[in-house]
Structure formats: C-alpha cells, structure tokens
Amino acid sequence: MTSHIPTVARKEFEDAGRSKLLWALIGLLVGIVIIGYTAIWYVDGDATAAEVLGFLGFPLQTIVPIAALIAGYMAVVGERRSGSIKLLLGLPPNRTDVVFGKLFGRMAVVGTAVGLAFVVSLVLGAVFFGSVPLVDWLGFAAITLLFGTAFAGLAVGVSAGTSTRGKSMALVVGIYMIFVALWELVTAGPYYLLYDEGPPIEAETWYLVLQQFNPMSAYTTLASNTIEGTVYPFTFQYGLEDFEAAQLSPAERYAGDAPFYLEDWFGVVVLLFWLVVPVAIGYYRFSRTDL
Template identity: 80%
Template structure:
C-alpha cells in the first residue's frame, strides 16, 4: 500500500505556514536572538561566542513550546470540526497518513523556526564575536529541534484524540501550565507532606526521577551539557527547595554515581517519550473514532 504521509505533510506545512500568530512568534524568537546578541556585544566585555550561545536557552524554551502547541493543537481536530476530514479520508490518504503526515508537516514548521533562530545566532556570533563554536552550536540546535518536535507530538496527539477545538486547547494549555507553573507543587508538595520538609539537595531518588521527566527540565539539562555554561529551566518557583537545588541537575543532586535515568543524556529519552506516547494514544483513539 502506498503511503501518502509526504503528501499530507506538504499540505500541512503550507497550511500551518499561513498562521499569522505562529509567524509572529517565530519573528519574536528571531528578534529576541538579534536583540540579545547585540545587547551582549554592546554591554559585556571579554565574552566569547561560546559563552553567549547559552543565552538562547531562555527564549527558546519559552517560545518553542508555545509555537509548537499552536502549530499542532488544531492539526486533526480542526479537520473534524470543519467536516473536511471526511473529504480528506475519501481521497487516497487513510487515517495513518493523516496523523503522521500532520505530525511531520507541523514539525517541519517548528524546525524552520528553530533553524532561523540558530541561523541568526550563527551570523551574529561571527559578526560580533569573530568565531562560532560550531560543534556546540550544532548540538544545541539538534537538541532544540527535538524539544520542538516533542511539543508538536504532544499537540498533534491531543488533537487526534479529542473531538473539539475547546478540548484540544484545554488539554495542551493544561499540559504546558503543569510543566511550567505547577510542576514544583505537584512534585515537591507531596515530598513535603511525606517527609515534613522540602526536597533537600540530595533528595529521594523518586523525586529526582520526577524532576527529570519534565520535558523542559530534560531539555535544559541536555542543552547545558552541550554548551558552555548552564541553562536554567523556565519554571515558576514556590520556595519549596533551597536556592542551590534549583541550580542543579538531578544527576548532580544524586549522592554518588547517578544511575543512567538521572544522567543528562537521558533527557533524549524523556523528550522522545513525551513525543511518542501522546501520538500513540491520539492515533489509537482516532483510528477507532466514528467520524
């Protein structure tokens, strides 16, 4: 049987590329990179391009998830809402082609956004600082593309699993708020109830595992391992941990040699899980939905 995933992906890339809000976010991301590099060049002495590269960590982890969720949350449910899904499925593409074609096409849009941001950093690094740490730059770019793909997968999976725009928006916004605003309350809060204190630096292993499974934490830990300096996660903090703990990775907080699932590279597994599981659930539900 011929796969029509590439055909659907091209259509999705064109459709998502017409979103003014999405391109506004992409423009904002590139603009922040340009402004940040220029400001650092003007105000900071004796700084290298390698040291400036980690500046990208904050705008990337703030804007990429939002752009990815916007790109993906209406991917499938939007077709169902308009009724065009019946027309689409009446053509050669089947439901498998629709889900994975939309995932591929929307991922390509976010990949373009990440690519433009890193291209701007490459050019500005060479212009302002005279050199570019290409190995670090390439590794950081690859990790950032995976980060964006993770949130596209989450959004497309939700979009395939639910039946209305409102439900899709509620779930993806809820997930984002959990990752950014509620993660500490949902992890450190129970720790406090169990042990009558907030998580210390050398916290229980189960808590460190939960910390690692936040995709934003996984991204910043992994990105920090490929660039010079540390990239801190964008997260609401409620003072349930010590200031030192906020600045350490799960591997650094583990007493002794950290197990593989707490090491920085395991962030790749975490992000792939947040990509694959929602898509698998959404695909399963979409395959069995009576349209």
C-alpha cells in the same frame, strides 16, 4: 498499501508557508535572536560568541514550546471542527496518514523556525563576537530542535485525541502550565506530605525520576552540557524545595553513581517520550473515534 504520509506532511508544510503561522513563528524566534545579540554586543562588546550562545537558552525554552503548541493543537481537531476530515478521509489518505502526516508537517514548521533562528545566531555571532564554536552551536541547535518537535508531537497527539478545539486548547495549556508553573507543587507537594519536609538535595529516587521527566528541565540540562555556561529551567518555585537543590540536575542530587535513567544524557529519552507517547495515545483514540 501505499502510505500517503509524505503527501499529507508536504501539504501541511505548504499550507503553513502560505499562512501567517510559519512566518509569525520565524519572525518571533529570529527577532529574539537579533534583539538579544545586538543588545549584548552593545552592552558588552568583549563577550565571546560561546558565551553569547548561552543567552539563547532562556528565551528559547520560553518561546519554542508555546510556538510548537500553537502550531500543533489544531492539526487534527481543526479538520474535525470544519468537517473537512470526512472529505480528506474519502480520498486515498487514511487515519494513519492523516495523524502522522500532520505530525511531520507541523514538526517541519517548528523545525524551520528553530533552524532559521540558529542560522541568524551563527551569522550574528560571527559578525559581532568573532568565531563561533560550531560543535557547541550544532549540538545546541539539535537539542532545541528535538525540544520543539517534542512539544509539537505533544500538541498533535492532543489534537488527534480530542473532539473539539476547546478541549484541545485546554489540554495543551494545562499541560504546559504543569511543566512550567505547577511542577514543584505536583512533585514536591507529595514529597512534603510523605516525609514532613521538602525534598533535600539528596532526595528519594522516585522524586528525582519525576524531576527528570519535566521536558523543561531535560532541555536545560542537555543545553548546559552542550554550551558554555549554565541554562536554568524556566519553572516557578514555591519554596517547597530548597533553592540550591532546584538548580541541580537529578544526577547531581543522587548519592553515589547515578543510574542511567538519572544521568544527564537521559534527557534525550525524556524529550522523545513527550514526542512519541502523546502521539501514540492520540492516534489510538482517533483511530477508534466515530467521525
């Protein structure tokens, strides 16, 4: 059977190019890079390109997930809402083609925005601060691209698995809020109830595993291992966990040699998890839904 995934993906990307979505994402990310690099150059002209590259860590971990969720949360449910899904499935594409075609199309939209932002950072870094560390730049760009596509996959999976726009929006907003604003309450709260104290630096292994699976922390750990300086996760702190402990990676908090699933590189697996698993669940639900 011929796959029509590339056809659906190409149409998704072309539609984005004709809409305001892609250009808004590109403008937002590129604008942040331009403003940030110009401001740093104006304030501290002696900074190096490697040091300034680390500046991108905070705005990227804040904006890229939101942009990816906005790009993907209506991917499939939007077709159901308008009724065009029945027309689309009446053509050669089947449900598999629709879900994965839209996934790759929305991933391309996010990837284009991230890629152009990094190209601008490369140019501005060379113009304002001299030579750019290409290895660090490429590694950081690849990690950010994976980070963005992970959230795009999460959004498309939710979109495929829900029946209304409201449910899709509520789920993606709720999941994002858990990652950013509620993670300490969800993880350190039960720890406090079990052990009558907040998680210390050398916390129980199960807790460190949970910490590892926050994509925000996975991204910042990978970024900190790639570029000069440290990128701290943008997550709310409520005082249940020691502040010093919250700044360390799970591997740094493990007593002795950390198992592979707590090592810093495992953040790649975590980001792939949030890309693949929601899509698999959404596809399963969509393939069995009566449209």
